[in-house]
Amino acid sequence: MRALITNDDGIDSPGLATLARAALDSGLDVVIAAPSTQASGTSASVAAVGDTGRVVSERRSLPGLDVEAYAVAAHPGLISLIACRGGFGGKPDVLLSGINLGANVGRAVLHSGTVGAALTAHLNDITSMAVSLDVGLDGPEPLWDKAGEAVRVVLPVLQEMPAASVLSLNVPNRAEVRGLRWAELARFGTVQSRVDEVGENEVELVAVYSEDSPAPGTDAALLADGYATLTALRSVDRDTSAERPLPAWSA
Template sequence: MRPRARRRRRRSSPGDQRRQPSRRLRLCRPSLASVHDLFIADKASYEPFPRGSPTRHQVSASPYEAGTTTRYGQTPMHILVTNDDGVESPGIRVLTVALAAAGHDVVVVAPTSERSGTGASIGLMHRSNPIPCRTTSWPELPKVPVHAIDAPPAAATYVGCLGAFGPRPDIVVSGINRGANTGHLVIHSGTVGAALTAAALGLPAIAVSLAFDVDLHWETAAAVATAAVPWTAERSQPPRLLNINTPTCPLIELRGVQETVLAPYQELWETHADPYEVRLEYVGRGADPPDGTDVAALRAGYASVTQLCSVSPVPSSDAATAIAALLG
């Protein structure tokens, strides 16, 4: 019996997009106009699906054409879009359409299915096990590369920023999440976790969510997120990281954009436990949220913009001293 010929492993070539080594692209530096000013200037004329707009969002490792600008007059950026609701959810598609229509170069790397509540989890990536993925397409954006990966959104962001699906992005935009991500428990959000991961990798990032209701106005959240890109992507150390939440109303009815802080934890839950399972039942919120918080802004009809920071140490000599003293 003849031995089987050994199958040769295919080696990647310099032109292989999927195996291309990561490259750090220079961050564009837009003007210092605020997110609120950009939003107000464009509010009356914004169309999430502009008629007759040329598609200018094909991923390319080459520099952008000289003189090219976005709808906000800024240099186009290479944007990685992800989410935690899954690659086929409506929020990420509306967001990608808005960013591409604004003139940006967009690539989508998102979970194959819903991964809500995964925070910044990346699973067992450190074991170097293969991660299943597939390439798909959206009829409304035939030239935008869309990659579905069987992993949490933070892992999708991680591999995307390392160059698995093209050049290193200039900025990561995560969303649009179906339901608000507000208060100090945003740490558990997969949408926010993806943005936190991007910031930890040295990239500016935006997490955007839409308050849940019967009628979901995705275009409102997409408009605010698109307007936030130039300011967020400005060169900054550490990179800027925004958590944006919008009420679900038509864009023209949005009262404005407010800079906010995270609301304190005020959720009320009941727990029911037996030897076999634990059940949690959401009761509601406690006291009204303080003014100036993201929850208060949403309830008042405003989009909330909360600037976050990635994980960073707090200098302290007391902890080490106390531990050393107890150890003798």
């Protein structure tokens, strides 16, 4: 199977290299295409860097990895879209995104470039997985290899799932992980944005920990308890439960 590896932390992220090695160890044929610069929080944006309509990429050689690698002037959502349409050497069988520096939990995954790349692949009928390591705001040393271990365990599960499935895997940043659990999405996430007014016509977004305790069984709660969590995601879809009778109207 051919795997396209991307992320939102940029081509030089150690998490990207860890994910690529885990994919290689699992027998996948790996190609890397990742943003040339930091692109966190870009969701599934398909905006390219620049205004020419052309997406610029540069072949890169990554230490310790004998694979094709491209540094791309684009957000991960656009990189995913290009790959799914045959770019970077051909359409992949699976897209892997990460390993992100920081958890992606709760409904706040909507804003994540890591998850956005995976959901874009899902919309284009490609099986995908987003992987994140729960390194908090205080910045402890990331245990990348622990996340790599989790990827090796989960990849066979992903490969057995129906076509175009998408998973979000979060791994606690601790030496001893208690296990792997399916998890509901928390209402939001462990980290939220606070808006501070700093002057006339100007506000500042500050990242802070949520003051609310996550509900039991959610990804945020299980992750805090030392479990790696898996959540199967769906992207844009119709919600018939919200539909009501419509008034008669014609024009």
